[in-house]
Amino acid sequence: MRKNTSDKGQSALQQGSVALAEAAHLFRQMRLSHDHGAYAEGQHVAISVDPRWNVDRQTLCVLITCYAFGHNRIKWSSLPVYVLPEGGKAGVRVIARLDVRGQTVIPSLPPGDYTLSLRLTPQRGDLVLSDKPERLAAQGEDEQDERRLWRGNSENDALIWTIEETEEGDVQIAFETHEERLAGHVVVFSLVELDSKRVQYNHRLTLEPTRTPGIWEGWCSVGSRAHLHGPYELVFEVVLPNETG
């Protein structure tokens, strides 16, 4: 009996991953425009992209829905859908994460032509650059002396990140790892506005050896806090050096 249950579980898992791979394939073929939405279906899933003009007639509200056929239970939760201007042009970029039912809403997208892609690794969005950072100085110290920072780990704890607002108002981000297998890998990260899901900033950092043996790090300045109002969701993934991410 036990073996049978296990086999069923294994089979459902395999079906789920096949369906997700198909969804990713379908997303890559779809285009979104202010003129028209998009619909695509395969053997296991169907994807619907439904743009509607907002009341202001300046922006679009886009509902993205992923349906699983039959009794497939697919783990859509937190899978990010990237909406990027077609042809790599400059413009608004969006990262919208699917909910458990396979849906997400982009509330205000400027008119234009966009490509879509689905990442198959769930991405947690950590809240950063809010008004109340973690404070490290002892209670009662002068505010000037306190560090304003936000910290967290990747899901598997392989990577630790820090965002810090320095006294000069410079916002710096750092990704650090103790795992040698990640040496030379690239962290692709974005700061995403909470409501609009628009990408405010994105960049790639290579994990390079530090002066401390056994630690690899990538860090950079993101810009002035005066121009980064926050709060944002920090979304990131680790890719191989030659992957586009």
Add this chain to the structure above:
Amino acid sequence: MPRSQIQTFNDIEVAWRRAERESDKRAVWRVLAKGGWLSACREAVRLNERATLEMWLDARDSTKQDIVQFVGLEAAQLVHMHLRCGLVGCRVREGTVRELLHTELEAIAPKASRGFCCDLTLALVGDPLRKAERDLSLDVLLVDTARNEGVGASLLLELISNGQGECYAAPELVFLRDKDARQAEDNACAYVKEIGLWRKEWDVRWQLHRRDGKPLVTLSGPSLGAAFTLGLAKLLV
């Protein structure tokens, strides 16, 4: 990392040990740049801790050298200059020497200003800086990038007559300038020398103070260049 927590070389090592991440180490270094190195060297001179200063210069002590060299060669040279001037400061307090020897200075940083090293030694000993023959104060507007607002400040330029034609910052400002700010200062000096206003035996020391009394943070960008040029030209005429 409160500035007040780093006063001695022991404080520096404690803070470094507590720094779990590379970003924590950068934060410690920012505190060191904003007066931590100066305080630690001053305290070592006050207590005549020559052995401590020598240990921090010892290339074989990898932990200390990791701290000194953490942000790069240029900053490491400035730290070495502080340590060497601290050693001279100990000898000055004993009455055996008056200032850093030229050969020692060449070994630390060939491009270093002798006037700066002299003032740094005086600052570490706790004596007044070199006496200025005359000075000039200019009101300047800085931009507080953290708040995106203007901050009034005073740029003080002091002419010191027994010098070597050098322009240098007061000791507490030496780590607090980025490359563009240093370049703007160099350009201003070069221009004023070119138009023949600067005598070979004159040094100029500069200081900057926020009018609201808050401590300065890193000066970045070339925007002080115009104030430097105008101030130097007025001071040296």
